[in-house]
Amino acid sequence: xxxxxxxIDIPAxxxxxxxxxxxxxxxxxVNPRCTVPVLxxxxxxxxxxxxxxxxxxxxxxxxxxxxxxxxQEQAMxxxxxxxxxxxxxxxxxxxxRNRAKGFKGRAITGPDAYEQIPQLVERGYHxxxxxxxxxxxxxxDSPFVALERFTLADIAxxxxxxxxxxxxxxxxxxxxxxxxxxxxVAHRPSASL
Amino acid sequence: xxxxxxxIDIPAxxxxxxxxxxxxxxxxxVNPRCTVPVLxxxxxxxxxxxxxxxxxxxxxxxxxxxxxxxxQEQAMxxxxxxxxxxxxxxxxxxxxRNRAKGFKGRAITGPDAYEQIPQLVERGYHxxxxxxxxxxxxxxDSPFVALERFTLADIAxxxxxxxxxxxxxxxxxxxxxxxxxxxxVAHRPSASL
Numbered sequence: 051x052x053x054x055x056x057x058i059d060i061p062a063x064x065x066x067x068x069x070x071x072x073x074x075x076x077x078x079x080v081n082p083r084c085t086v087p088v089l090x091x092x093x094x095x096x097x098x099x100x101x102x103x104x105x106x107x108x109x110x111x112x113x114x115x116x117x118x119x120x121x122q123e124q125a126m127x128x129x130x131x132x133x134x135x136x137x138x139x140x141x142x143x144x145x146x147r148n149r150a151k152g153f154k155g156r157a158i159t160g161p162d163a164y165e166q167i168p169q170l171v172e173r174g175y176h177x178x179x180x181x182x183x184x185x186x187x188x189x190x191d192s193p194f195v196a197l198e199r200f201t202l203a204d205i206a207x208x209x210x211x212x213x214x215x216x217x218x219x220x221x222x223x224x225x226x227x228x229x230x231x232x233x234x235v236a237h238r239p240s241a242s243l
Numbered sequence: 244x245x246x247x248x249x250x251i252d253i254p255a256x257x258x259x260x261x262x263x264x265x266x267x268x269x270x271x272x273v274n275p276r277c278t279v280p281v282l283x284x285x286x287x288x289x290x291x292x293x294x295x296x297x298x299x300x301x302x303x304x305x306x307x308x309x310x311x312x313x314x315q316e317q318a319m320x321x322x323x324x325x326x327x328x329x330x331x332x333x334x335x336x337x338x339x340r341n342r343a344k345g346f347k348g349r350a351i352t353g354p355d356a357y358e359q360i361p362q363l364v365e366r367g368y369h370x371x372x373x374x375x376x377x378x379x380x381x382x383x384d385s386p387f388v389a390l391e392r393f394t395l396a397d398i399a400x401x402x403x404x405x406x407x408x409x410x411x412x413x414x415x416x417x418x419x420x421x422x423x424x425x426x427x428v429a430h431r432p433s434a435s436l
Contacts, residue, residue, distance in 0.1 A: 082377070083326075091315065102322035109314020121302020122284065129295035133276075136333075158366075162373065169360050180355065184275070 051205045052104050054240035056111050084161045104202055116202050123197055130196040130203035138181035138210040145174030145217050186225035208235045244398045245297050247433035249304050277354045297395055309395050316390055323389040323396035331374035331403040338367030338410050379418035401428045
């Protein structure tokens with residue numbers, strides 16, 4: 051979604067997560083953490099964290115700006131990106147991966163087999179609700195998540211709201227400000243890729 | 244540690260975590276997430292994520308550089324900061340907070356009371372070991388964590404290694420490259436504050 055918003059064209063290799071291609075030797079040689087996404091730079095170095103990848107792309111392709119124009123704006127984008135990942139996205143992953151049959155023995159991303167822990171299903175769901183409450187309050191005060199305009203923080207929050215749908219959380223119906231904002235973001239061409 | 248490395252002077256307010264001051268009304272009015280650290284800016288806006296705080300301070304006080312000089316360097320710092328937080332620091336917190344008596348009903352930071360889950364003690368410990376293996380491999384190839392010089396990534400990793408000591412993981416003895424690097428970082432004046 052970040053790449054689409056930038057309007058740049060990067061050679062892409064799909065990794066078949068459904069068939070656990072990320073755990074195979076070929077992908078492991080690229081990223082031993084066995085996670086996606088990965089960005090390989092021209093000098094061969096590899097970035098495996100979304101925020102690092104986006105920061106690098108922002109530095110190379112500054113327009114349109116998606117991560118803030120000055121230090122304070124950038125800090126606000128990082129603030130909401132980090133909150134969204136830790137309080138929202140990881141909570142959603144916790145409830146989803148500890149419940150879904152397809153994730154038996156795969157409760158955490160990466161090369162190791164971690165068994166599901168049933169108590170985390172409820173805990174993750176509750177944590178995700180608390181994140182949505184905070185996001186809704188924020189979107190009552192601000193048209194977009196971090197700044198007055200669309201940024202990476204909106205992408206992270208949008209993906210987290212979509213992910214919440216996987217665990218049947220009725221986000222847009224429950225939290226009106228998120229509902230309003232979600233409708234706006236969902237209409238961006240980058241959201242339908 | 245970041246502020247000390249910058250050599251800047253910021254008015255500080257200590258929050259008494261031992262007596263749960265972070266859960267009281269006064270602190271909650273500043274940060275409803277009930278977490279530290281927090282940076283209040285002159286315009287009243289508040290940052291509650293360490294990476295956002297450091298990014299803001301780096302933009303205002305660029306010397307000495309602690310987060311990279313160009314987009315690629317900065318991306319490497321963010322890469323290792325994020326890996327350290329998610330794979331290392333949060334894993335250490337998971338094993339520690341789910342075991343220590345003082346954290347009964349406080350298994351996750353924030354305003355909500357989450358009960359300890361015994362299975363997370365072992366899982367967190369194992370995840371932390373895997374992070375240390377990856378860090379050790381990295382420090383076999385590079386004098387410091389993200390770049391050839393000391394950066395924010397070293398601060399995050401140093402704090403995580405110290406935190407691992409709380410759960411009795413003998414990090415410096417087990418992983419020789421971490422041991423070498425830890426000795427270097429521990430001698431910085433900022434490490435003894």
